Amino acid sequence: MRRWLLLASLGAVLACEDSEAPSPETESFELDVDIRENAQVRVEKRGESLEVRLTISRGFGVAEDGATLRGSGRLERFPEADVTLYTAKLSAPAVSAGPCGSEPVSLALALHRRGTAKRVSGSLTPYCGKDVWSGVPARNPLRLSTTIPKPE
Amino acid sequence: MRRALTLLVALCLSLWPALGVAQERYAVAVFHFNLQYVAGGMMGFSFLPNDALDLDNDAVEDLIVTESFAPVIDLYEKHPSWGVDIELQGYFLDVLAARHPAVLAKLRKLAKSGQIDVVSFHYSDQLFVAYPAEDWRRSQALTKASFAKHDVPLSRTVFCQEGQAGEAMAARMAELGYRNMVWPKNLWSFQHGDQPAEPLYQFGDVFLIQGGKGASYQQGSLDLGLSWTFMDDGELLATGDLNPYLPDAFKHKPAAVKEYEDGLLSLETQGYQIVTVDQYVDAVKDRVPHAKVPPLFDGTWQPNSTTGVLRWLGGKGIWQGERDNEVRSLGALAHRELVAAETAAKVAGLDARAELDSAWRLLALGQVTDASGINPFRGEAEYGIAHCTEALRIARGVIRRAKAEAGLASVNIDPALGSMTSGSAPELRGDAVAALFEPDADAGDRQVTTAWESLGPGHFRLELGIGAGTATKIVVRFPGELEDELVLTRALADDALAKYRRSDFTFESFQLALPVGLVSLGKGRFLIKDQARVHLAAKITRDSGDVEMRDETLADGESDTWVFHVVEGSAEDALAIAHGVNVTRRLSR
Numbered sequence: 001m002r003r004w005l006l007l008a009s010l011g012a013v014l015a016c017e018d019s020e021a022p023s024p025e026t027e028s029f030e031l032d033v034d035i036r037e038n039a040q041v042r043v044e045k046r047g048e049s050l051e052v053r054l055t056i057s058r059g060f061g062v063a064e065d066g067a068t069l070r071g072s073g074r075l076e077r078f079p080e081a082d083v084t085l086y087t088a089k090l091s092a093p094a095v096s097a098g099p100c101g102s103e104p105v106s107l108a109l110a111l112h113r114r115g116t117a118k119r120v121s122g123s124l125t126p127y128c129g130k131d132v133w134s135g136v137p138a139r140n141p142l143r144l145s146t147t148i149p150k151p152e
Numbered sequence: 153m154r155r156a157l158t159l160l161v162a163l164c165l166s167l168w169p170a171l172g173v174a175q176e177r178y179a180v181a182v183f184h185f186n187l188q189y190v191a192g193g194m195m196g197f198s199f200l201p202n203d204a205l206d207l208d209n210d211a212v213e214d215l216i217v218t219e220s221f222a223p224v225i226d227l228y229e230k231h232p233s234w235g236v237d238i239e240l241q242g243y244f245l246d247v248l249a250a251r252h253p254a255v256l257a258k259l260r261k262l263a264k265s266g267q268i269d270v271v272s273f274h275y276s277d278q279l280f281v282a283y284p285a286e287d288w289r290r291s292q293a294l295t296k297a298s299f300a301k302h303d304v305p306l307s308r309t310v311f312c313q314e315g316q317a318g319e320a321m322a323a324r325m326a327e328l329g330y331r332n333m334v335w336p337k338n339l340w341s342f343q344h345g346d347q348p349a350e351p352l353y354q355f356g357d358v359f360l361i362q363g364g365k366g367a368s369y370q371q372g373s374l375d376l377g378l379s380w381t382f383m384d385d386g387e388l389l390a391t392g393d394l395n396p397y398l399p400d401a402f403k404h405k406p407a408a409v410k411e412y413e414d415g416l417l418s419l420e421t422q423g424y425q426i427v428t429v430d431q432y433v434d435a436v437k438d439r440v441p442h443a444k445v446p447p448l449f450d451g452t453w454q455p456n457s458t459t460g461v462l463r464w465l466g467g468k469g470i471w472q473g474e475r476d477n478e479v480r481s482l483g484a485l486a487h488r489e490l491v492a493a494e495t496a497a498k499v500a501g502l503d504a505r506a507e508l509d510s511a512w513r514l515l516a517l518g519q520v521t522d523a524s525g526i527n528p529f530r531g532e533a534e535y536g537i538a539h540c541t542e543a544l545r546i547a548r549g550v551i552r553r554a555k556a557e558a559g560l561a562s563v564n565i566d567p568a569l570g571s572m573t574s575g576s577a578p579e580l581r582g583d584a585v586a587a588l589f590e591p592d593a594d595a596g597d598r599q600v601t602t603a604w605e606s607l608g609p610g611h612f613r614l615e616l617g618i619g620a621g622t623a624t625k626i627v628v629r630f631p632g633e634l635e636d637e638l639v640l641t642r643a644l645a646d647d648a649l650a651k652y653r654r655s656d657f658t659f660e661s662f663q664l665a666l667p668v669g670l671v672s673l674g675k676g677r678f679l680i681k682d683q684a685r686v687h688l689a690a691k692i693t694r695d696s697g698d699v700e701m702r703d704e705t706l707a708d709g710e711s712d713t714w715v716f717h718v719v720e721g722s723a724e725d726a727l728a729i730a731h732g733v734n735v736t737r738r739l740s741r
Contacts, residue, residue: 035196035531036206076548080579080739081485081684082713087545110545112537114478117710123538134507134546140192140209141514141542143534 022046031111031144033057033124039144041109043086048075052088052109054124061098062105062126062138069107086111086120089133099138100128108133111144121145173370177377177424178432179416182311182334182363183386185221185240186277187213187247189396191522192535197397204400210251212396216387217252219404223390225258227409228268234416235428237334238268238386239311242275242295243517245302260304269307269428272299273321273330277313278519279464281450281643282480282665282687284735285324287487287519288644290512292328308332309429311363314464314521315339315453319445320645322356331358332433335445336453337365342460343448345658350443351376352436359433360445363453369440376436379424381416447656450643450665460663464525465689468624468704473530475537476705477688477712482540483519484683488737489547490515492565496554496741499572504550511546514539524705551741567736576740580717580733582607588718591616591630596623598711610721611729616686616714618706625704628714632697633674639723643667646735649723654694663689670730671699678719678726683734686714 024044031039037058044051050073059065073088088109094102106129111122123141127133190197193209207215228236238259248256262268274280275294280287299306308331310321315336325333333355340362341347349367353360361367364383369376387395392408394401416426427435451460459467466476490511497504522528523536554572555563562576582605591614593600598621605613618626642650646668664671669681671690674697681687681701691700706712717733719726732738 034192034208035534036201074552076545078485078489078684080737081481083482083485083684085541085544085548087548108542108545110541112482112541112544115711115713119707119710121534121537122541125538125542133549134510136510136513137542140535141538143192143531143538145534145537 024051029120029146031146034060034143039124045075048077049073050075050086050088052086052090054088054090054109056124059092059095059098060139060142061095062100062107063092064095067092071109073109082115084113085122086113089131090124091130100126103128104130105138106130106132119146173375174373175375175377175423176435177379177419177422178435179379179381179419179424179426180237180429180432181380181382182237182239182271182429183224183382183389184311184313184315184384185216185238185244185386186313187216187241187244188277188517188520188522189216189385189387191520191528191532192538193531194397194399196531197529207399212399213247214251215399215402216396217248217255219402220387220390222252222255223404223406223409224386225255225262225268227413228262229258231413231416231426232265232267233420234426235267235269235431236426237271237307237309237311237429239271241277241313242272242291242298245298245304249302256302256304260302263305266428269309269430270299270304271307271309271311273310273312274516275513276516276520277522278516279314279316279461279480279521279524279665280312280519281316281318281452281461281667282465283483283519283667284487285644285646285667286491286735287512287515291516294513294516296328307428307430309334315363316451316643317448317453318450318643319448319650320642320648322358324644326357332429333358333360334363334429335360335448337362339451339453339455340448342451342455343657343659343662344446351378351440352433352442353445354442355445359437359442361429361433369436374439376440378432379419381419381426382412447652449652449662450667451663455663458526460689461665462663462689462691462702464521465663465665465687466701466703466705467525467689469525469527471527471529473533474524474528474705475533475707476524477686477703479524479533479536479540480687481684482537482544483515484687484734486515486518486540486543486547488684488734488739489544489551491567491736492739492741493547493550493554495567495570496551496563496565496572498570500554500557502550502554502557504553507546507550511543514543514546518543548741555741562740564738564740566738568731568738577738579740580607580613581605582613585612588612588614588720589631591628594627595621596625597621598623598626600626600628607717610719610725612718612720614716614718616716618712618714620709620711622708624706624708625702626706626712627700627702630673630679630699630701632672632677632699634695634697635672635674637672638692639672639678640664640666640670641668641727641730646731647727649727657694659694661691661693663691666690668727668730669734670726672723672726673697673699676720676722678723680717680719680726680730680733682715682717686716
């Protein structure tokens with residue numbers, strides 16, 4: 001079973017001391033995708049803004065196998081439930097053999113964490129078209145889950 | 153069921169009274185089909201990759217249609233004089249339209265001819281008895297739209313996923329034009345013992361029959377008999393009792409269909425009319441008494457084997473990877489956020505209808521029963537989580553846009569008041585106080601801590617911290633005072649208190665889903681689950697006022713926090729707080 005890899009605060013460690021902009025806090029982890037496949041995700045956090053890079057082993061017709069997708073998002077907090085949600089909007093070019101045919105694919109990332117749990121889990125949901133972030137998905141949301149420690 | 157068909161017919165015939173009495177015999181069947189039988193598909197079910205077993209979601213759905221559903225439709229097409237009820241979720245029609253249009257066309261034809269009643273009360277096979285009514289309302293509206301879109305008549309009969317049934321469904325059915333409730337016989341007998349069924353019951357303003365249990369009625373020259381020929385998962389008939397978790401063996405077996413067909417032909421020869429439930433009700437409603445329905449708790453159709461709703465709300469099945477509390481509490485969290493997003497969009501004048509509708513659809517799918525029971529594997533639990541997290545993302549996105557539209561950085565959203573105002577109100581927290589009582593916790597090697605807060609007169613917050621450990625079973629008993637009266641709410645009636653008398657029932661214990669989280673502890677004290685923190689079944693008993701909750705699915709090494717509210721006051725006070733916690737939560741965003 002694939003397991004986690006954390007490179008917490010790597011960006012901060014390597015940051016130039018006299019840079020004005022604060023260096024992003026980073027997390028890298030590996031997710032299981034529909035149990036059998038996997039994805040590597042790197043998240044850069046600046047406050048609650050996220051920059052996300054996701055590399056997926058298999059594209060399931062909504063991305064190329066092995067594709068690396070990039071996008072931005074937010075860290076959403078639900079304090080009344082002690083839940084956090086990592087979100088991002090990722091874009092992929094068309095996969096002609098997939099359900100979207102010649103259309104590009106918009107892939108919404110949503111990963112939740114309960115309290116201080118090491119584990120996060122959630123979804124990568126594909127929608128047909130450019131910058132389409134709701135509607136009936138092109139296929140079932142891909143199921144993501146892993147076990148990761150929180151940053152120090 | 154069908155193996156007993158011949159015996160059942162012989163028995164019925166032997167009981168027929170003397171000649172000269174007009175004998176009417178009706179045979180009905182409800183085929184319950186669930187396209188989400190293996191929610192998300194079989195990928196990852198086996199420990200090692202296996203191409204024969206690793207079928208994705210669509211492949212498993214297609215097998216259900218081709219191997220089990222289509223053969224049943226074909227059987228009835230072959231016998232135009234036979235009627236039958238086919239129950240399915242609205243989502244089923246969408247899939248037929250997308251990938252099996254010929255099957256849909258045949259179903260439509262037989263439904264329009266009146267031969268098949270296509271029964272549907274929810275878009276997804278979701279655990280609606282465990283959530284606020286709004287989630288079901290959105291789901292039912294989707295089903296209605298799906299039937300209209302695909303030009304399939306929606307039956308007036310109601311049967312539901314896992315046989316979910318509840319008293320308050322009567323009013324919702326009447327409001328929406330449904331007429332005939334099929335109440336599972338075991339959910340009835342579990343509560344009142346195994347008594348003969350009446351031919352027809354009055355259920356509020358609609359009718360009810362006991363599903364799976366025959367009935368008879370003799371009065372003067374009238375001699376009516378009702379028999380059931382099938383009342384089970386529809387997937388099992390044409391496949392020889394195999395289910396889609398065995399995809400390599402889940403195949404259409406013509407001999408199995410033939411055996412059932414022969415049984416019905418025999419019945420027909422003996423004078424039975426093979427009809428839909430609706431046709432049966434039409435035939436008898438003006439000629440038999442409408443029996444009174446005794447008090448009935450909400451539940452599911454096999455309470456003996458599933459320990460009521462526990463199997464979906466904390467009870468462990470046979471596979472690893474089950475996460476009942478995480479799955480169900482996430483569904484509750486997404487409900488709250490969507491309700492708040494609806495309010496925010498309305499206040500801001502933001503047109504987010506399409507986005508919100510798509511999120512409600514995802515929530516319905518995410519609340520599917522199979523994500524936490526009966527025997528979900530990891531992939532099914534993650535199906536629930538995946539759909540709910542995406543619904544949550546969309547809802548939060550709408551709230552962000554509504555705030556921007558209104559020019560507000562921080563807002564309080566109060567769905568009960570329909571308001572979104574600037575500011576950031578404190579969460580439902582208070583000052584630490586001494587314990588009102590000590591719950592009795594059995595958590596193996598895990599440490600359990602309690603913390604009490606006062607939120608105002610008679611309103612307390614109880615936090616149970618469950619530390620990391622290896623025990624996967626956590627059992628907590630809340631001490632109560634034994635009173636005959638038990639107060640709670642019923643599924644699909646969030647605004648109405650329901651009061652039951654323990655002495656009206658024969659069971660020793662019963663598991664309650666508590667759709668708004670509320671149950672009485674006696675002597676004016678009430679327990680309320682904060683469902684986004686803890687959403688487990690509540691066990692009540694006839695002989696004790698205690699309430700027990702358990703989670704047998706907490707993963708090794710993981711900790712958890714359960715949050716409850718305790719109210720000392722009137723039941724109305726408690727209901728108002730339960731609403732504020734679980735139905736229309738005020739959120740600061």
